[in-house]
Amino acid sequence: MKSWEKHIKLFIPGPVEVYPDILKEMSRPVIGHRSSAYQDLHADTVAKLKKILFTQNDAFLSTSSATGVWEACARNCIGEKALACVNGAFSESWYKVALANGKEADKIEVPLGKAIKPEMIDEKLATGEYDSLLFVHNETSTGVANPLYKVAEVMKKYPDVIFMVDAVSSMAGMKIEVDKLGIDVCLASVQKAFAIPPGLAVFTVSKKAYERAEKIKNRGYYFDFFVFKKYAEKNQTPSTPAIPQIYGLNTQLDKMLKEGMENRFERHKQMAEFTRKWALGRGFQLFPEKGYESNTLTSVSNNKGIFIADLIKKLENKGMTISNGYKEMQEKNFRIAHMGDMKIEDIKGLLEAIDEILGG
Amino acid sequence: MKSWEKHIKLFIPGPVEVYPDILKEMSRPVIGHRSSAYQDLHADTVAKLKKILFTQNDAFLSTSSATGVWEACARNCIGEKALACVNGAFSESWYKVALANGKEADKIEVPLGKAIKPEMIDEKLATGEYDSLLFVHNETSTGVANPLYKVAEVMKKYPDVIFMVDAVSSMAGMKIEVDKLGIDVCLASVQKAFAIPPGLAVFTVSKKAYERAEKIKNRGYYFDFFVFKKYAEKNQTPSTPAIPQIYGLNTQLDKMLKEGMENRFERHKQMAEFTRKWALGRGFQLFPEKGYESNTLTSVSNNKGIFIADLIKKLENKGMTISNGYKEMQEKNFRIAHMGDMKIEDIKGLLEAIDEILGG
Numbered sequence: 001m002k003s004w005e006k007h008i009k010l011f012i013p014g015p016v017e018v019y020p021d022i023l024k025e026m027s028r029p030v031i032g033h034r035s036s037a038y039q040d041l042h043a044d045t046v047a048k049l050k051k052i053l054f055t056q057n058d059a060f061l062s063t064s065s066a067t068g069v070w071e072a073c074a075r076n077c078i079g080e081k082a083l084a085c086v087n088g089a090f091s092e093s094w095y096k097v098a099l100a101n102g103k104e105a106d107k108i109e110v111p112l113g114k115a116i117k118p119e120m121i122d123e124k125l126a127t128g129e130y131d132s133l134l135f136v137h138n139e140t141s142t143g144v145a146n147p148l149y150k151v152a153e154v155m156k157k158y159p160d161v162i163f164m165v166d167a168v169s170s171m172a173g174m175k176i177e178v179d180k181l182g183i184d185v186c187l188a189s190v191q192k193a194f195a196i197p198p199g200l201a202v203f204t205v206s207k208k209a210y211e212r213a214e215k216i217k218n219r220g221y222y223f224d225f226f227v228f229k230k231y232a233e234k235n236q237t238p239s240t241p242a243i244p245q246i247y248g249l250n251t252q253l254d255k256m257l258k259e260g261m262e263n264r265f266e267r268h269k270q271m272a273e274f275t276r277k278w279a280l281g282r283g284f285q286l287f288p289e290k291g292y293e294s295n296t297l298t299s300v301s302n303n304k305g306i307f308i309a310d311l312i313k314k315l316e317n318k319g320m321t322i323s324n325g326y327k328e329m330q331e332k333n334f335r336i337a338h339m340g341d342m343k344i345e346d347i348k349g350l351l352e353a354i355d356e357i358l359g360g
Numbered sequence: 361m362k363s364w365e366k367h368i369k370l371f372i373p374g375p376v377e378v379y380p381d382i383l384k385e386m387s388r389p390v391i392g393h394r395s396s397a398y399q400d401l402h403a404d405t406v407a408k409l410k411k412i413l414f415t416q417n418d419a420f421l422s423t424s425s426a427t428g429v430w431e432a433c434a435r436n437c438i439g440e441k442a443l444a445c446v447n448g449a450f451s452e453s454w455y456k457v458a459l460a461n462g463k464e465a466d467k468i469e470v471p472l473g474k475a476i477k478p479e480m481i482d483e484k485l486a487t488g489e490y491d492s493l494l495f496v497h498n499e500t501s502t503g504v505a506n507p508l509y510k511v512a513e514v515m516k517k518y519p520d521v522i523f524m525v526d527a528v529s530s531m532a533g534m535k536i537e538v539d540k541l542g543i544d545v546c547l548a549s550v551q552k553a554f555a556i557p558p559g560l561a562v563f564t565v566s567k568k569a570y571e572r573a574e575k576i577k578n579r580g581y582y583f584d585f586f587v588f589k590k591y592a593e594k595n596q597t598p599s600t601p602a603i604p605q606i607y608g609l610n611t612q613l614d615k616m617l618k619e620g621m622e623n624r625f626e627r628h629k630q631m632a633e634f635t636r637k638w639a640l641g642r643g644f645q646l647f648p649e650k651g652y653e654s655n656t657l658t659s660v661s662n663n664k665g666i667f668i669a670d671l672i673k674k675l676e677n678k679g680m681t682i683s684n685g686y687k688e689m690q691e692k693n694f695r696i697a698h699m700g701d702m703k704i705e706d707i708k709g710l711l712e713a714i715d716e717i718l719g720g
Binding site: 002003004005006007008010012014015016017018023024026027028029030031032033035036037038040041044063064065066067068070071075096097100101102189191197198199200217218219220221222223224238239240241242243244245247321323 | 362363364365366367368370372374375376377378383384386387388389390391392393395396397398400401404423424425426427428430431435456457460461462549551557558559560577578579580581582583584598599600601602603604605607681683
């Protein structure tokens with residue numbers, strides 16, 4: 001057996017465990033991407049996607065990871081200068097992607113584990129220097145959920161600033177009402193709370209974002225909003241899309257709507273609360289600042305000085321896995337994802353296994 | 361049953377029919393993209409990919425369609441001005457992608473159905489105006505195989521010109537010896553002669569291409585060669601890749617190496633010859649200029665004035681499909697793909713079905 005053929009149940013914050021029904025759905029025979037069957041699939045998928053995001057804005061399917069849509073944001077929406085909100089590895093990366101695309105950007109930076117506060121953004125935007133905001137809702141590297149709803153309130157004061165939200169590890173697991181919040185671009189990839197294998201990203205674009213993009217030269221092609229829009233008008237993608245992942249997404253959206261989005265968000269909250277309670281009960285601290293803990297993943301501080309690499313190795317022998325801390329935080333915290341199709345029983349099973357290992 | 365759930369066997373020039381073994385392979389449980397299991401999968405896949413491309417250059421996996429790698433070529437390799445060789449819709453699109461990325465480019469253009477000749481390229485490059493060449497090996501929209509090997513001879517006279525080859529619908533079906541030919545960037549997506557569902561592209565990068573890229577500012581991030589290289593050094597991709605498609609590619613490469621590449625190229629040639637003979641025998645003409653017919657797809661001229669849309673509809677009722685002419689050529693020709701896992705028996709079955717329809 002090759003190393004990648006061994007099934008280890010994923011409790012890492014992406015890619016997450018994909019259930020057999022979705023894997024089976026993805027193994028349907030391929031259809032032509034210019035066929036009417038594909039147009040039906042596309043229209044149906046996008047309509048349901050807009051429903052779960054509470055939006056009338058255009059929604060697109062991008063055959064890329066979310067990193068590609070970061071690039072799209074930079075190329076389409078940053079005119080003069082962006083403000084990037086950085087409190088972890090992924091928000092830092094988005095900032096760097098903007099710079100790599102020849103854009104100007106400043107950052108608000110807070111220590112790892114801390115959240116970006118609305119007043120920090122307000123203070124910076126009040127200078128009038130920025131025409132766009134890069135805001136990561138749920139920083140996967142630290143387990144911090146930044147206060148999206150409160151930030152959205154502040155953003156209403158700055159109608160000329162394009163409000164871009166990376167919801168990579170929160171979309172479909174935590175409520176995001178795109179229109180109510182006035183989010184101009186909201187993006188995610190499908191291997192997190194959507195619980196689909198990686199290879200596809202989704203994003204929404206507001207009228208305001210198009211108006212900005214219209215003024216920007218050199219938007220490229222692959223991630224140009226107007227290219228997406230032109231093809232979406234006939235329920236197609238500009239080039240051949242990741243059809244298996246779209247099959248998976250379509251089915252997963254049906255499952256979500258059947259579960260009910262409020263029930264789904266509540267399930268994620270309950271899994272998060274259970275995990276946090278477990279951690280605190282075992283004498284661990286939570287890595288995120290109090291009140292800003294994510295509902296899709298829990299980052300646990302290693303204040304007890306356990307050997308995290310060893311814990312992960314032993315867990316893998318039991319057929320499951322979690323993540324250590326991101327990069328320089330490798331032994332400083334560990335991360336447990338509880339999102340997608342996971343149920344509280346799955347989390348209980350994992351935590352019991354961790355207890356067995358740490359108790360032994 | 362939803363429209364996209366009906367299985368129609370694909371004889372269109374991409375996406376092509378994917379066989380059940382590959383679909384099954386793709387439905388393996390997902391693994392973490394930063395795990396050692398993924399590193400094993402990546403290393404193994406890339407090593408085999410390099411083998412079938414006869415190259416020691418770096419080979420990369422891009423979670424995008426090949427269109428994304430067109431953008432990569434433009435952003436990494438066009439410095440002053442590119443020469444684009446246009447003889448169909450896809451070569452025209454690549455030229456436009458270069459322009460959309462703020463690059464300068466001129467084109468050599470020949471009528472649809474004609475091939476780009478080495479002397480045309482030689483004449484233009486001799487002006488010294490160009491630092492890069494965009495060359496589509498197999499123009500999917502017309503079924504013309506441009507003379508790659510002869511063009512490569514000409515390119516040896518211009519060592520400062522970056523030689524980029526779109527092998528989207530030829531790679532893995534027609535022989536391309538990347539190193540021998542001196543191809544600096546050779547790209548394809550996997551839903552053509554690789555016979556894998558769409559969602560992944562592959563490309564190679566030469567030392568010369570890196571040297572060019574090094575001098576170019578604003579390469580972006582998602583398609584920056586050096587970002588790919590940095591992660592590939594640890595057998596990873598920069599962001600979360602399309603893991604199911606990589607599972608499929610890995611297995612497909614095993615199948616290719618087992619079949620033997622020469623046998624594989626010969627099988628494609630035989631299917632093409634059979635299809636061309638069938639067309640001529642039925643009184644059709646071939647759309648491509650004589651001597652430049654592709655071995656992966658055949659474009660048949662509609663000199664008999666059949667109703668192509670009706671033929672396709674009737675074929676679909678029999679559970680299979682072909683393509684009409686591309687865009688403005690809709691009723692002027694039809695295209696039959698014979699690539700990937702297809703065998704001559706499959707082609708015979710298709711052509712018999714067409715005979716039945718046209719004869720009736």
